[in-house]
Amino acid sequence: xxxxxxIVWLASYPRSGNTWTRLLLANFLSAAAEPVGINDIGNAxxxxxxxxxxxxxxxxxxxxxxxTEEEAESLRPAVVRFWxxxxxxxxxxxTPLFCKSxxxxxxxxxxxxxxxxxxxxGAVYLIRNPLDVAVSWAFYNGNEGFADSVAYLNAQTSSxxxxxxxxxxQWLFDWxxxxxxxxxxxxxxxxxxxEDLLADTVGWLGRIASFLRLxxxxxxxxxxxxxxxxxxxxxxENEDREGxxxxxxxxxxxxxxxxxxxxxxxxxxxxxxxxxxxAHGATMARFGYSCRATG
Numbered sequence: 001x002x003x004x005x006x007i008v009w010l011a012s013y014p015r016s017g018n019t020w021t022r023l024l025l026a027n028f029l030s031a032a033a034e035p036v037g038i039n040d041i042g043n044a045x046x047x048x049x050x051x052x053x054x055x056x057x058x059x060x061x062x063x064x065x066x067x068t069e070e071e072a073e074s075l076r077p078a079v080v081r082f083w084x085x086x087x088x089x090x091x092x093x094x095t096p097l098f099c100k101s102x103x104x105x106x107x108x109x110x111x112x113x114x115x116x117x118x119x120x121x122g123a124v125y126l127i128r129n130p131l132d133v134a135v136s137w138a139f140y141n142g143n144e145g146f147a148d149s150v151a152y153l154n155a156q157t158s159s160x161x162x163x164x165x166x167x168x169x170q171w172l173f174d175w176x177x178x179x180x181x182x183x184x185x186x187x188x189x190x191x192x193x194x195e196d197l198l199a200d201t202v203g204w205l206g207r208i209a210s211f212l213r214l215x216x217x218x219x220x221x222x223x224x225x226x227x228x229x230x231x232x233x234x235x236x237e238n239e240d241r242e243g244x245x246x247x248x249x250x251x252x253x254x255x256x257x258x259x260x261x262x263x264x265x266x267x268x269x270x271x272x273x274x275x276x277x278x279a280h281g282a283t284m285a286r287f288g289y290s291c292r293a294t295g
Contacts, residue, residue: 005121006084008096008212010045011105012126013178014160015136017194018100020230020259021126024205025098028226031216035229038238045098051167055079069162069169070109076168077108077116084119096121096212102160103170105181115185122188124208129195129289130175130280131264131273138267150272154279176283193287195261201227232259 010025012018022045026036046052057063059082060075067075084097105123107113115123130153138149152158153175162169172178183191190211197204202223209217216222228234264273277284281291 005119006097007080007120008098009101009115009120009123010098010126011101011103011123011182013128013130013133013172013175014102015133015140016126016128017197018102018126020232020235021124021192021197021208022098022100023230023235024201024226025208027229028205028209028216028222029214031222031225035234035238037242038235039242045100047100047102047167051103051161051170053166053168056168059083064168072168073108073114074110074112076114077112080114080116081119096214101170102172104173104178105185106171106173113186115187117186120187122190122211123182123185124211125182125189125191126197127179127191127193127287129261129264130284131268131276132194132261133175134272134276135264135267136258144267146268146272150268150275154275174279176280179283179287191287198259198261201230 010018010022012021019041022041023036023038026041026045030036053064056072056076056079059079060072062075064072101115103114105113105115134146134149134153137152138144138146141149143149156174156177158172158174160170160172161167173181183189188211190208192204192208202220205226206217206220206223209223268276277291285291
């Protein structure tokens, strides 16, 4: 890993498989006989080091509460670079710094990239059928009417975090805008369809590990163990037993609720499906998703 480039962004629109992918990677990197705990992945692969208020305040030297959102955004690239420099000082130059992000790959009000290319190795971008994303997002928020969720995916101004939360505001754009922002990023990006990861988890985990040049990327036994440790049934059992800190505040269902592809057929109305297809059909077709209401 050369120069200052050491950050790997694990990016996705919300509810697109980011947490599962991080668990797969954590179990692969651990290569331990026991699975990594579902509440432990945040220690190494969270968004806290770029969006978390305590970290931002300590590095920026100013409380985010004393800044406008635009002022805080303008400071964020420097916070990211500080993180990369700290890793170098701590002797972790050859170790990737993994960071989850749901934010669109965009620029500050001053035009500076929020995800600086000079400290970025690349990104793994998870993409999922937006019809399924709409359903999963609705359950996560405890609002299973689905109309609000569809409207959220279709709105240019959707965001997470911000006032009243423990994280800075993160703007998403609409679903298509989010996809286009990351697949067109100025650094190497491996785009992984959630549906493909489900169908061939060992194969795609190997591709991710190879893309990131991780040791053991071709070790089939190690890949299989990581996949077994991250099996959805096991994650559900762990959440039932231990709880999960990232479960939606208003959710009435588990975080690891279903994990299947095509769940939208059981939940979305014909009108809701048409709304998603009208807004995102071109992007869906580009990535191999059916643009038929009965697809």
